[in-house]
Amino acid sequence: MTRIKFIAIVGGQLMGLEGALMEELPILQSHDSCVSRVPLFARLDGDAQVAVAASAHPLHVMRGELLHGPGSALAQLFVVHAGLLKVVRLTAGGLERLVRLAEPGDVVGEHAFLTGERSDVYVEALEDTSVCTFQHRDLTRLMALHPGIGGQLLRTLSERLDEAERALSLNTTGVPARLADYLLELPMRRDPRGAVVTWPISKKDVASYLGTTPESLSRALARLESEGLVAPDTRRTTVLLDVDALESLATG
Known part of the structure; x- marks a missing residue:
């Protein structure tokens, strides 16, 4: 198999060849996750996907490292190929607020990429993550040749807006409902006891995402358990015992 060395981001800085942390990973195939399986490019015809794939630059970020920080002037668009990223915004008081998780197929940095504004978030790898990067000049050229890319970027931004509005509406409800x-x-995952879900991130990060504190989250989880709606399974999994009741609680 053809292999390529990836330059890692160390301490939030993209390092050069000398002294960089290097790791060998399989080269990403043209029609793999960064193009054909990503909503941003999936609707393009074969020739357009080949053109997009030729402009993709693979990058590997180790767990705990930053892809970029607040204030960065992004000239790149990032598409997650494998792994998991968290997008975090700092509040005026200096507290962290988890905005969203970026999973394989998700796009990161599209707002700053399109508007030219400096990023107001930082993006950290929750596990070893491979991304494809697209330079602004390359993607601008591709958007001129294939207008469908621009249309899909607008749809992506619209989805982000819908997610933000939904999050704002949830913030008016209590922590148990959130x-x-x-x-x-x-x-x-179906189980004789009910539906089993896995917490993809720490409960501290979940609390940040829900706009509350870890203590309030623990109390809300204890309430759901005491009411027979959920049950602890393992440290990372929970059994949903009564999905209908949870839906009623969530929708108010």
Whole structure:
């Protein structure tokens, strides 16, 4: 198999060849996750996908490292190929607020990329993550040749706006309702006891995402358990015992 060396981001800085942390990974194939499986490019015809793939630059970010920080002037668009990133915004008081998770197929940095504004978030790898990067000049040229890319970027931004509006509406509800809604959005695995969900991130990060404190989240989870709606399974999994009741709680 053809292999390529990736330059890693260390301490939030993209390092050069000398002294960089290097890791060998399989080269990303033209029609793999960064193009054909990504909503941004999936609707393009074969020739357009080949053109996009030729402009993709693979990058590997180790767990705990930053892809970029607030204030960065981004001239790149990032598409997650494998792994998991968290997008975090700092509040005026200096507190961290988890905005969203970026999973394989998700796009990161599209707002700053399109508007030219400096990023107001930082992006950290929650596990070893491979991304494809697209330079602004390359993607601008491709958008001129293939207008469908621009249209899909607009759809992506629209989805982000919908997510933000939904998050704002949830913030007017109590923490138990927000937690119920969050649990229902997780992938479920059927089990004789009910539906089992896996917490993809730490409960501290979940609390940040839901706009509350870890202590309030723990109390809300204890309430759901005491009411027989959920049950602890393992440290990273929870059983949803009564999905209908959770949906009623989440929707108010």
